[in-house]
Amino acid sequence: MIKTKVCIIGAGPAGCSSALQLNQLGIDCVVIDKAIFPRDKICGDGLSGKVISCLNRIDPEIVKRLEIIDIIKLNSWGVTFVAPNRKNLEIGYRPDYDKNSTTQKSKPIGYVSKRMDFDNFLVEEIKRCPHVNFIEGVNINSYVLESDGYLISDDNDFKVKADILIVANGAHSTFSKKVANIVMEPKHNAGGVRAYYKNVTGMHTDNFIELHFIKSILPGYFWIFPLPNGEANVGIGMLTEEISKRKINLTKELKKIIETDPIIKERFKEATLISSYEGFGLPLGSKKRLLSGERYMLVGDAGSLIDPFTGEGIGNALYSGRYAANQAAAAILANDFSKEALYKYDLDVERGLGTELRLSHQIQKLIRFPWLFNLLVNISNNNKQVKELISCMFYEVDIRKRLTKPSFYFKLLFNR
Ligand SMILES: Cc1cc2nc3c(=O)[nH]c(=O)nc-3n(C[C@H](O)[C@H](O)[C@H](O)COP(=O)(O)OP(=O)(O)OC[C@H]3O[C@@H](n4cnc5c(N)ncnc54)[C@H](O)[C@@H]3O)c2cc1C
The missing domain is CATH 3.50.50.60 (FAD/NAD(P)-binding domain)
Incomplete structure (x- = not known):
């Protein structure tokens, strides 16, 4: 012993x-x-x-x-949110993200x-x-x-x-x-399914990870995360409560998006599946x-x-x-x-x-409302300050706090 x-x-x-x-x-x-x-x-x-x-x-x-083991990771400089109306919101992890800055490029914040x-x-x-x-x-x-x-x-x-x-x-x-x-507890737990693909097209040049809030799977989301060697981690996640209520099979849902969604299927035309689809729980x-x-x-x-x-x-x-x-x-x-x-x-x-x-x-509760999400993406795309604010949100809890208050959305609407 x-x-x-x-x-x-x-x-x-x-x-x-x-x-x-x-x-x-x-x-x-x-x-x-x-x-x-x-x-x-x-x-x-x-x-x-x-x-x-x-x-x-x-x-x-x-x-x-x-930092020096490049073969096992890809540097990523931000995240693309895709709203239910399919408009993209690209947010650099740094509030001052500049795709042309070599100093920023030497110090990545996120990896895949x-x-x-x-x-x-x-x-x-x-x-x-x-x-x-x-x-x-x-x-x-x-x-x-x-x-x-x-x-x-x-x-x-x-x-x-x-x-x-x-x-x-x-x-x-x-x-x-x-x-x-x-x-x-189903409302405090999520399920996720992921698969690895090669040659998915249309990736961001700075390896932004992508979260797609597709209307049919809200409040869940579909993701594409770029990996080294032209590979990508592709998956779907949803609250367990919602999976049971709507009797959703996540693997089927993931395949359906890849095969039939008008935007996604174009990006998977040349792609090859290089793993099985596998699921696991996320205790929230x-x-x-x-x-x-x-x-x-x-x-x-x-x-x-x-x-x-x-x-x-x-x-x-x-x-x-x-x-x-x-x-x-x-x-x-x-x-x-x-x-x-x-x-x-x-x-x-x-x-x-x-x-x-x-x-x-x-x-998480707010993203149930597609119109709110669409609104936020539309406004942010036209407003540099709001974009910076959302970028800060990844690191500043006080800024996340603002996003949960109704007053934040009023200001967005009327103070543009
Ligand atoms: C589909 C999906 C997508 C996700 N995406 C992300 C993401 O992109 N980014 C992110 O940050 N998080 C993500 N997560 C969450 C992340 O995977 C977990 O939060 C993380 O792995 C937790 O780490 P851990 O060390 O607690 O547990 P684990 O990583 O699960 O490690 C537990 C270890 O315990 C060992 N073990 C289990 N039982 C025993 C036993 N009886 N005796 C001895 N050893 C045992 C296992 O072999 C394992 O090595 C995702 C989760 C899922 C399911």
Whole structure:
């Protein structure tokens, strides 16, 4: 049996971030994953600025190493929103985005990288950490709370005893369901299906990711994210509540858009499908949950922390993993692993991500109204200030707040 202070279950972004932060703090930990890396993870593969900012906080050297591996990622400078009336709104990630600026081009904010590659990069990072013992190919399925720690095991008598568990095993975590009592609620959960294509035409020259709010699938959306080597991640996402209510088969819906939508089908004329269509759940952070208990903390998707508007979960997984590692360090120092002590982790998540998650939930509700979306796109295209405002929205929570207030739309309408 392995004995450790901290055991992290899952080596996705959330688990790796916890391990990297613990390593920075000089605390030994064991990380266990059921997969053998490199492994795939169904995702849109979009890495926002938050991913880089969190890795920078853990250790800027990690970002430097990521920046130089060009083959696994594509630099992306913005996002194109396509409104239900099919008008485009192109928003650079930087408010001062200039497609001709070489200085901007040297410092991209966002990337698109297949999770097969990005997650493997993170795993390679934890493998080089002296304080991290990484064990792969072990599926943990038993969790027993004993007086002196958590005893976890698999079916083959592999056992670890830990003072604290950091639970990072993703959207389908049995620990979250059975121990932490987090049940899947259709209005706080989404489903997504993705496929990889080659040679989709009409991509933005600066690799903008594309979110298409097609009327028939609102409040869901269709996406095309450009990847290296002329490949693209193509998918569709929708609230689980809506999928059940309208009895939607997401794979069929995705194929239908590609084959029949007048604008999209033209862009897929020369395209080849290079993967299967695969779906997975997105536990959204639109409801506040208790993320800690005696001797454990839930991070990333295991704690339902995906942004309900954008579907972005990698950045929040990294941030929550880092907060949990800091809290584990404090608990070890105080020799206090009680639920009261670990509740400070919940407070950190609320401080760091809470406001943004709530605002995104409000924006998610607004996109049900196609006319509002059309209006916003029309106005923004004719107004540089509004465009800059939306660009800032990606990074400034206070600006997102404005988008949820009716007064914002009144001003847009009457102060043009
Ligand atoms: C279709 C779709 C599109 C998405 N698009 C985006 C996007 O473009 N950008 C973005 O930021 N987010 C996106 N997301 C969300 C993102 O994928 C997740 O938020 C992110 O992967 C969460 O990271 P994590 O580390 O919490 O979990 P995961 O990445 O799921 O990692 C969990 C790890 O735990 C391991 N594990 C599971 N069970 C066990 C067990 N019993 N024992 C041991 N190990 C175990 C798994 O093998 C895995 O490696 C998307 C999600 C979906 C479904």
